[in-house]
Amino acid sequence: MKTFKNPILPGFYPDPSICRVDEDYYLVTSTFEYFPGVPIFHSRDLVNWRQIGHVLDRPSQLNLDFTPCSKGIYAPTIRYHNGLFYMITTFVVSQTGERRNFYVTATDPAGDWSDPIWLDHAPGIDPSLFFDQDGKVYYTGNRVPPEGQDHPKHNQIWLQELDLESQKLVGPVYGLWDGALKNAHAQEAPHLYKINDYYYLMIAEGGTGFTHAVTIARSKSVTGPYESAKINPILTHRHLGRNHPIVNVGHADLVQTQNGDWWMVCLASRPYGGYYRNLGRESFLVPVSWEEGWPVVNPSKGVIETEMPFPNLPEHRWPKQPSCDHFEGQTLAQQWNFIRTPRGQFWSLTEKPGCLRLKAKKTMLSDVDNPAFIGRRQQHFNFDARTKMKFTPEQHTAAGIVLLQSNQYHFRFEYAQVDQQKLLKLVKREDGEEQVVASVNLNSAELYLKVEARKQAYSFAFAVESEQWQYLVKDIDGTILSTDKADGFVGAYMGLYISGNGHDSDSFADFDWFEYNGWD
Template identity: 65%
Template sequence: MEARTFKNPILPGCYADPSICRVGEDYYMVTSTFEYFPGVPIFHSKDLVNWRQLGHVLDRPSQLDLDGTPCSKGIYAPTIRYHEGTFYMVTTFVESATGARKNFYVTAHDPAGPWSDPHWLQDAPGIDPSLFFDDDGRCYYTGNRQPPGGQQYPKHMEIWLQELDLRTHQLVGPKISLWDGALKLAHAQEASHLYKIDGYYYLIIAEGGTGFTHSVTIARSERLTGPYEACKMNPILTHRHLGQQHPIANVGHADFVQTQNGDWWLVCLGSRPYGGHYRNLGRETFLAPFIWENGWPVVNPGKGIIETEMPRPSLPEHRWPTQPACDHFDSPTLRHEWNFIRTPRGEFWSLAKRPGYLRLKLKPETVMEEANPSFVGRRQQHIDFAARVAMEFSPQSEREAAGLVLLENTDFQYRMEISRGPGGGSALVIRLIQRREGTDTVLAEQAVPAEAGAGAAAGKAAELRERRLYMKVEAIGQSYSFYYAVQAEQWFALYENADGTILSVDVGGGFTGTYIGMYATAHGATSDNFADFDYFEYMPI
């Protein structure tokens, strides 16, 4: 029997700012990626609940140059739309710590790609762009900006509209002010989308900032250019009135979709705080139904909020084959869940140098600086989880290290790494390093037993066996525990019950959730050395 309810979030982990469109009986969705590469994951669904990742929209360095991009800058709030055989994805690239930004769009005939190189838009201020195709086929761009008359209160923004010429790939005609707030002193007006429904143009907006006071508001007009009438029920969706003990927080940034059966649903972002108001998983993607009453949307009628379990859409359930929890790196390409920090530069990773292993070359860069380190990671997607790796690595100096990292940003992280002992001796040590506010503290250090290779054949085989080590992290809520083994499944505790709250945006700042990954570094030195990872396993517990 098909399930009658579904679980929120539909995309767990740091999948923020969702945008959705439907083509026939197929649904496509994209989310933000900030400083991570490839950019903008694209997902496909038949039933709005079960999603498979097709790939990434921005998967080539020619599309996305993240060199020097600070943490939590980069790619913001993509919008996906479909018109007459072509998919469009428009987004903002925030390129500097001062907020310098550029807006662009790319196109494709197949949502799985390839997508075009960017069409950079001139004189397109603000963030969170969206596209709207009117009945006559003309395309319009919406975004946010400071009001031409100046801001009347902190973070006061307005939503503006301009036509986009798809032949020249540029904005044309006048900029038209559409909206500057549903409520007095509602701030951070952004994330607008336009729709035409039953003769009205509807404009939805995210207001209140992307934190606890986040919300969705809506206005409508009989004319594209306005004036727009505010819905008297605004905000039509928020959780800010539910208090900080509610299991879903900072709900907002919505996009609408109508099913082939005529039903209406929205996707939006939200977070699941745990262990206090800490959001290690970042901002995730949620799904909710709504109906129309008197020309206005009513979200989740009778309740008005996003719930963790809700009735399913009236669509045939369509599940996709599940990926194994353990990646043995047997494929010629990395699985879609893996990311780099910023655009990968140099040939520092390989699945071909040693088939069945991910090889990471030691780079001078580290995960403690805003650079492109030798790192391959994925999102933490569950409150309780376990992740483990098998690594073969022989550090040649005390500067060389490789291992497992849990990353909030450059200044807040845990690193479980193998390196040489003090003075560069031959002994290997495993360390757990907590980095908080940019300061490293060694929480635990343990010599790796020399008899790790006991029983192995003599010579080269023994050498390889001696440098194989297993590492594991287990999290139960905000308690993170770290283990190592020199023989498979014979685990020793390195450090237990470490404070996980430093991996929350509420401590470390920014917009992303926790990433878990493999890395290798020579700490500023040039090295030809490398680390081989036999597998990486991630699973909820």
């Protein structure tokens, strides 16, 4: 029997939403404070995915200035109707949780997408759109129940019609469902579907951590009342314990193939080295069947497995992406992201062709701002990442490789000038406190830097001559790169970085290439 391996998108790709157009499938995920926002992927078989762009790739679409870590873009939904793609999402603006919901549209999912259409009087997070057969369009989201909360984080799913012509919510507001479970909390991620004679409302409950779950209800009317499935939750792993290889399963979306089969995408995490989830929340795929009008997830098993039967679709693989980026294009490859909306001309692929040039900014990685950093996700338990850097440090400046969970939790493997000495050092920042773990005096305009991860053991090596590696630090504990220590909702990143550490500087660093090889 042909099988596939979960997750279908390894690394920090949470809150997947999916739609099908004929024989093509499109999927989007959350991005929080990273720019560009909302990567979009294309597949022909539900298993093999290639990124075709980002939905929010222009500063006019996404102003993330001073957005705190793990705020920003939450839980997008993608839908297709009458030749137009829609992506709707929440922008959590500030630390205090101000939330604004908007949607964008495109005729081509690879872009360009429109500027945001902001929706007034749309409280809550995780909005979704539903296109009914009578031509009406409905918005669903979550909110505090009008009569008040019975317990902390008690939410209600609500619905209102969206007038696409005026681009406004119109008509009465309907409270649909408070969830399936007694004292359930964090009811969110609502998706509506019309299947045969019923409207189905699928949501997430229990928070996005260990107690995450997927539940469902149905009604003959889109406005309710909704009947909760007696088999709820239809998917969860919380009963399997924290030592299970796949945990915190939830936040799902359904899709029907052109062959009539049903599948579910959802988020989950793979802890390792204890209950630590450096890779963040990833995207998984699981089959669904229907019994007596209700969905059964992975029949006879009821859980997500690492290896599962391949969908009844022709396998369609995409060309494998190279492990090494030589920075030879005119634009950055799609795996790279900035922290918040990039401000200023701090990077270039043309000033020194064949190199990525990063120019020092005052901003430090510890600031809630836009540092001179480009990064990509850690996607495997084990990896080797390395680069060749040309950089002459001056007073206050530092450049190198960063392993990042947040501004308060990260490692900086950086070459710097300290009191007239040039030092290569490993700085560990945990809960806002910094420690120089190790350092060595060096004086070289070219350096090779390498990071190795063997699960939670991270090692940092350097070389002045190619492949002549020396370890600065071996097997340091990497669990600060997990939200289980750092809090928040994102996974670990690694990237290239330069900073004037609070000072203006004309310094720059040229990175010849960056190579990443990972395995589980």
